[in-house]
Amino acid sequence: MKITLTCNTGLGTGGQGVCLANAAVGLSKLADLTVYCSGVEKPQTHFPVNPLGYSRWSKRLLATPVLRRRHDLAVLLSDLRFDHQVSKQLQSQPCDLIMGVAGQTNLSFKTAKAKGAKTWLYCLNNYLPFMQQQIQQEMKSLNDPTVATMNPMMLHRFSGECQQADLIVVLSEVAKQSFVKAGFASEKVAVLTPFVDTNRFRPIPKTDSVFRVLYVGTIEPRKGITYLVDAFLKANIPESELLIVGGTSTRALRIFMEKTLNKHSQIKQEFWDFSSADPTEIFGKSSVLVLPSVEDGFGLVALEAMACGLPVIVTSQCGAADVVDNGVNGFVVPPRDSQTMADKLVYLAENTAKCLEMGKSARNVAEAQTQARYQDNLSKIFKHQGLLN
The missing domain is CATH 3.40.50.2000 (Glycogen Phosphorylase B;)
Incomplete structure (x- = not known):
């Protein structure tokens, strides 16, 4: 054939x-x-x-x-x-x-x-x-x-x-x-x-105490980055950081990111080419990955983060919800619901042992795929x- x-x-x-x-x-x-x-x-x-x-x-x-x-x-x-x-x-x-x-x-x-x-x-x-x-x-x-x-x-x-x-x-x-x-x-x-390649995407020990929330992907309207920023600010977690990896696709989002970065020092933006860079350099220093998409056929980065031992927060309109067991290896939240997203971030930050346990469960799920x-x-x-x- x-x-x-x-x-x-x-x-x-x-x-x-x-x-x-x-x-x-x-x-x-x-x-x-x-x-x-x-x-x-x-x-x-x-x-x-x-x-x-x-x-x-x-x-x-x-x-x-x-x-x-x-x-x-x-x-x-x-x-x-x-x-x-x-x-x-x-x-x-x-x-x-x-x-x-x-x-x-x-x-x-x-x-x-x-x-x-x-x-x-x-x-x-x-x-x-x-x-x-x-x-x-x-x-x-x-x-x-x-x-x-x-x-x-x-x-x-x-x-x-x-x-x-x-x-x-x-x-x-x-x-x-x-x-x-x-x-x-x-x-x-x-x-x-x-x-996902679980040899390339793998857990490594986190070396600092910062509760680091990670987003990886193009900053485009359907990815819901504005809801994540709002959730992170609502959570107001001590010694925390929101790391956004990716560039913007529209003028409005570029202006939004410029204003956000200028106003909030704990929110940072970086640019990585994961086709050549070691992904553990980003995933390894993070505590949780959030994919706040209002629409996403899957969101492969969620599975990659899980392979690196991170719990994930995704929306119910994100396909990666298929591999998230709510409360076990991450959380599934309603789209555009920044308050629920904030509540889950606070829970993970205040329950370090549970966060690590969920990360191990996430790795197990990724290894099964x-x-x-x-x-x-x-x-x-x-x-x-x-x-x-």
Whole structure:
């Protein structure tokens, strides 16, 4: 069987790229796999990887001062180019199954289906219209009309992909339920939980007494950073620090971060490239990771933090809630509820032994999310779809 996996990102780069790499390794063990991704460098793999470059129009738009705030248009142009390139390749390549990331594969699906191939939509977020609703709600609270959102054409393309898809593959039960609530049949949506490298992400002894709250990720509207800052200030924990690792995606959030950092010395911002840096340097000096997302298909950083022995606080609209046993290895809180988030921070700060115990439980859960378990789940999906005996 010939399988094509497509994603408009670099293999192993960022959360999306890591999920792509997970899928690539799993699929390559079941069939003859070819991967199409963005970029120009070919990673060393035992299966063919074809980087298709970048969209020069997208780059030009982002480099133009008047237009650079149209991030939605830049993403759309990039995805359209990528989809066109993959479709062109598929016209001359054999393909029995294509698994393509949502928003990036509408034309490729049409080409593959014309050749008789099965089509699997790989959705790394919740149901995209639900995601759009959450972003629009944040637009109002941030009072920023330039906030990053999804272009209407992207949503239209996504609708077409869903109609063409024989199966929709998501990262969490949380994400699956967002599709089911939108009217999709439960059997059309399969959950494939990501795994984490527990050798690279591992616990190390914390060397100071600061109760350090950690956030890792792009500071974008759907990630809920404003609620975390509010929760941290409400908690008012002695000898504490909020460490935010990542850059901002919008003007309003950049201004918010500048004002926050200037006003509160115990809130800090750092920038790390975890593709090359040792992640334990950040996770190892932290007490808890908080992922306050108002929408997140999974939030792989939560599982990475758990592998490093940290309890985590995530929202009920974050897919990582699937691996959080409330009160055992972390807490699941309602989205946009900064007071509940603050209460959990205070509890962990005042109960050091319990915090450490929860961190050990978190590590155990991360160790259970192995590549072998991922492979077994993927094989079960193939069997259920009649693609494997």
